[in-house]
Amino acid sequence: MGMTMTQKILAKHSGRDSVDVGDLIISQVDLLLANDITGPPAIDEFNKIGKPVFDKDKIALVPDHFSPCKDIKSAEMCKHLRDFARKHEITNYFEVGRMGIEHALLPDAGLIAPGEIIIGADSHTCTYGALNALGTGVGQTDVGAAMASGTTWFKVPKAIKVVLTGKKPRFVQGKDIILTIIGEIGVDGARYQSLEFCGDGIAELTMADRFTICNMAIEAGGKNGIFPVDEKTIAFLKERGVVRPWTAVEPDEDAEYDRVLNIQLDKLVPIVSYPHLPENTHPAAESNHIVIDQSVIGSCTNGRLEDLAQAAEVLKGHKVHPHVRCIIIPATQEIYKKAMALGYIDTFIDAGAAVSTPTCGPCLGGYMGILAHGERAISTTNRNFRGRMGHVDSEVYLASPYTAAASAVLGYIADPGEVLK
Amino acid sequence: MSKVWRYGDHIDTDVIIPARYLNIADFEELAEHAMEDIDTSFAPNVKDQDIIVAGRNFGCGSSREHAPIVLQKKGIKCIIADSFARIFYRNAINIGLPVLEIGKEVEKIEAGDELDVDVFSGEIKIVNKGITIHTNPLPEFVQKIADAGGLINYVKGEH
Numbered sequence: 001m002g003m004t005m006t007q008k009i010l011a012k013h014s015g016r017d018s019v020d021v022g023d024l025i026i027s028q029v030d031l032l033l034a035n036d037i038t039g040p041p042a043i044d045e046f047n048k049i050g051k052p053v054f055d056k057d058k059i060a061l062v063p064d065h066f067s068p069c070k071d072i073k074s075a076e077m078c079k080h081l082r083d084f085a086r087k088h089e090i091t092n093y094f095e096v097g098r099m100g101i102e103h104a105l106l107p108d109a110g111l112i113a114p115g116e117i118i119i120g121a122d123s124h125t126c127t128y129g130a131l132n133a134l135g136t137g138v139g140q141t142d143v144g145a146a147m148a149s150g151t152t153w154f155k156v157p158k159a160i161k162v163v164l165t166g167k168k169p170r171f172v173q174g175k176d177i178i179l180t181i182i183g184e185i186g187v188d189g190a191r192y193q194s195l196e197f198c199g200d201g202i203a204e205l206t207m208a209d210r211f212t213i214c215n216m217a218i219e220a221g222g223k224n225g226i227f228p229v230d231e232k233t234i235a236f237l238k239e240r241g242v243v244r245p246w247t248a249v250e251p252d253e254d255a256e257y258d259r260v261l262n263i264q265l266d267k268l269v270p271i272v273s274y275p276h277l278p279e280n281t282h283p284a285a286e287s288n289h290i291v292i293d294q295s296v297i298g299s300c301t302n303g304r305l306e307d308l309a310q311a312a313e314v315l316k317g318h319k320v321h322p323h324v325r326c327i328i329i330p331a332t333q334e335i336y337k338k339a340m341a342l343g344y345i346d347t348f349i350d351a352g353a354a355v356s357t358p359t360c361g362p363c364l365g366g367y368m369g370i371l372a373h374g375e376r377a378i379s380t381t382n383r384n385f386r387g388r389m390g391h392v393d394s395e396v397y398l399a400s401p402y403t404a405a406a407s408a409v410l411g412y413i414a415d416p417g418e419v420l421k
Numbered sequence: 422m423s424k425v426w427r428y429g430d431h432i433d434t435d436v437i438i439p440a441r442y443l444n445i446a447d448f449e450e451l452a453e454h455a456m457e458d459i460d461t462s463f464a465p466n467v468k469d470q471d472i473i474v475a476g477r478n479f480g481c482g483s484s485r486e487h488a489p490i491v492l493q494k495k496g497i498k499c500i501i502a503d504s505f506a507r508i509f510y511r512n513a514i515n516i517g518l519p520v521l522e523i524g525k526e527v528e529k530i531e532a533g534d535e536l537d538v539d540v541f542s543g544e545i546k547i548v549n550k551g552i553t554i555h556t557n558p559l560p561e562f563v564q565k566i567a568d569a570g571g572l573i574n575y576v577k578g579e580h
Contacts, residue, residue: 024562037443041486048573066444073444080446123484123508139486139512145576153562187431188478192507221478223507277431364440364483383482385435387458392439 002252004159005226006194009134009249013117014154021256023156029058029146031111033120035102035360036063038140040080042121045144053088054150060092060111061085062102065360070367100332100358103127103215103300108332113237113246114229119143119152124300124382126217129195129226130210131233132248136224157223159194160185161257164201166266171416173310174205174212175302175380175400179271181213181263182220183281191221193258196251201265202227207236208306215301216382219278270415272378273398276386284403285415294377295326295408296389297401298356299363302380303331305338307401312344314405314419315351321411326353327362327369353408365389371396378407422548423472423498426463427532430476434509437480437488451487452494469496472538474530476502480509489513499540503527514563517571521545523556540567 003011003018011018014025034042039061046053053059061081066074085093094105103124106112114132118125121143128135138152146152162181182189195217197210205213210227217225227233229248237246270284297303297311308330320326328348330336336358339345348355361368363381371377371390377397379389384396399407402416409419436459438451445451456463473479473492479502480488489512492500499519513520519540529552530536530545537546541564543556559567569575 024560037440037485040446045573049577065440071444073446077444077446121484121486123482125484137484137508139484139508139515141486141515141572142511145515145572149576187481188504188506191478191504218482218508221481221506364435366440366443370441383433383435385433385482387439387441388435390441392458 001256002254004194004196004251004255005228005249006134006159006196006224007156009115009117010154010156019156021156021158025154025156026151027117027154029119029150029152030116031058031060031118032143032146033060033102033106033118033122033125034140034143035065035122036067036074036078036081037065038121038143040077042140042144042147043080043084045141046147049145049148051148053147056089057091059090059147060106061090062094062099062105063096064099064101064358065364066366067359068096068357098333101300101303101360104303104331104335107131108240108334110240110242113242113244114233115247115249119146123218124215126222126224127211127215127300129214129217129224130207132227132229134224134226137218157192157194158258159196160190161260162195162197163199163260163262164197164265165199166201166264167204168265168268171270171402172268173400173402174209176268176271177263178213178216179273179278179281179398180268181261182216182278184261185220187219187277187279188221190217193222195220195222195225197225197227203230204265206306207232208304211304212301219382270400270403272403272413273384275384275395275397278384278398284399284413287413289412291376291412292324292378292407293375294369294371295324295404296362296369296377296379296381297404298329298331299360299381300331301382302401303329303335305335307380308335308339308344310401311405312347314402314409314416315353316347318351318409318419320352320408323411324408326408327356328353329356330358332358362389378404378413380404423470423536423538424468425530425532425534425536426467426471426473428473428475431478431481432459432475433482434480434485434488435482438485438491443485443487448490448494452491455491455495464495467495470498471496472498472536473500474527476527477504479505481506484508486512486516489516489518493518499538501527501530501545514566515572517567519567521556523554526554526556529554
C-alpha cells in the first residue's frame with residue numbers, strides 16, 4: 001500500500017521502509033520548539049532525566065506568549081527559559097527585540113525544510129506543513145523528553161486528501177479557505193489525521209496562504225496539515241537561506257485516504273467563524289451588522305507581511321470606527337520593519353489603529369487587548385472558544401485580515417467588498 | 422468508588438484551564454482554576470478518585486499540558502470520553518493520567534453516577550445502574566508509559 005506525505009516522513013524518521021496507519025513508532029525529530037508558557041515546565045521535565053541536551057542547534061525557544069513580560073509571574077517564567085538557554089548554549093533562543101511569534105519566526109529564520117519533523121509544545125506547530133515538513137503540536141513532557149533523546153513517539157495517522165482547484169476570488173485568502181474546510185468537516189473532522197493538500201489550486205496560493213491553512217489544521221482536530229513542494233516553496237527556502245540538503249516528499253499514487261474533500265476556490269467567499277467554535281462558519285456578507293468593540297489583526301495565523309498588506313489596503317484612506325479598538329501586531333521584527341518601509345504602519349496609525357511589538361498576547365487572552373464582559377471582537381487569530389480573549393462572557397469572531405480590517409472601519413462585521421469597492 | 426463529573430462535546434483546553442492563569446507556575450495553585458469557565462463548582466468540590474466523563478473531542482485546542490495536569494492535581498482518577506483531541510490524549514498518557522476512549526457507550530454514564538473503573542483492563546462498571554461497559558484496554562506501548570508513571574520515568578528507565 002502506498003503512503004501519504006506524512007506517512008513517508010514518519011517512515012524515514014523511524015528507520016523503516018514503510019509504516020501503516022495505527023503503527024506506534026519511535027521517530028527522530030529535526031527540531032524541538034517551546035515557548036515561555038510551555039518551555040519552563042518542559043525544562044523541569046528535562047532536568048528530571050539528568051542527561052545533556054541531544055543537540056543545542058535543534059532546540060528553538062521563543063518567549064512570545066506573555067512576552068515582552070506582562071507581569072512578574074511571566075517575567076519569572078521567561079527568566080527560567082532564558083537561564084536554560086544560556087546554560088545549555090541553545091543556538092535558537094530568540095530574545096525580545098529579535099523575537100517574533102514562533103510559527104512565523106521559525107520558517108523565516110530558515111529553521112524549517114521539506115521532509116523534516118518538528119515537534120513543538122504549542123498546538124500551532126502544524127503551521128510548518130506549508131513547507132512540506134511534518135510539524136505537530138505536543139505537550140511539554142514530550143518536548144522535555146525529546147530534549148534529552150532527540151526522539152518522540154507517534155501513532156501513524158490516517159489522512160484526508162484536500163483537493164484544491166481553481167483560482168481564489170479577490171478578497172479570499174488562506175484564512176477563508178481553512179475556515180471553509182473546518183466549517184465543512186467540523187472541529188473534530190480531522191481528529192488524529194493529517195490534512196494532505198493537493199490539486200492545481202495550490203499553484204494559486206501564496207506561501208502566506210499555505211502557512212495560514214496549515215496553521216489551523218489543529219482547529220479541525222488534525223495532527224498536521226501538509227502541502228507538496230512547488231516553485232514557490234523553493235523560492236521561499238532560497239530567500240530564507242536554507243542551504244542544508246532536503247528532500248521533497250510526495251504522496252504515492254496509491255496512498256490511502258480516509259476521505260477526499262474537494263474545494264473549488266472560485267466558489268469561496270470571505271468567511272467568519274462565530275463563537276464559540278471555529279466550525280461555526282458564515283459568509284462575512286451575511287453577518288447582518290454584528291457590532292464589534294475590537295478588531296485584532298496579527299498572530300501565528302495571520303501576522304505575516306501579506307496579511308498586513310491586506311489590512312493596509314483596506315485601511316488606507318479610512319478611519320477605524322470611533323467605537324472600535326483596532327490592534328495590529330506584526331508577527332516578527334522583520335515583518336514589522338518591512339511593513340514600516342512599505343508605509344503600512346503609517347497607514348495603520350493614520351487610521352487610528354494601535355500597532356504593537358510581536359506577541360501572541362491577545363489571541364490567548366494573555367494581554368494587549370483583553371475583552372471585558374459582553375464585549376465582542378473580530379480577530380484574525382485561530383480560536384474563538386469561550387473566554388479565549390478575556391472575560392468568559394466575551395465573544396470572538398474569526399476572520400481574515402481583509403474582513404477584520406473592513407469590520408474595524410465599519411464598526412460591524414462586514415465583507416471586505418463593503419469598504420473596498 | 423468514583424463519582425462522575427459529566428460534560429459535553431468539544432471541552433477545550435481554554436475552559437479546562439484558561440490561559441489567563443498560565444503565568445502561575447505552581448500547578449497546585451493553578452489547579453484551583455480547573456474547569457472554572459465552564460463549571461465553577463468543579464474545583465471546590467471535586468474529590469480524590471472522581472472521574473470526568475465527556476462527549477466528543479475532549480481537550481481540543483491548545484497543547485497546554487497544564488490541562489491534564491490540573492485535573493490530575495485535583496485528584497481525577499481517569500477521564501472517559503466518546504473521543505479525545507490527540508494532543509490532550511498524548512499529554513494525559515505522558516503524565517500518567519489514564520484516558521479511556523469509549524465512543525457512544527459514554528452516553529450510558531450520567532452526572533452523579535458511581536463508577537468502578539479498571540483502567541488497564543478497560544472495564545467500566547456503573548455501580549448504581551448495574552451496567553458494565555467493556556472497552557479496549559490501553560495499547561501495550563501506552564500501558565508501559567502508564568506503568569512507569571509517565572513518559573519521563575519511562576525514558577529514564579530506558580536509558
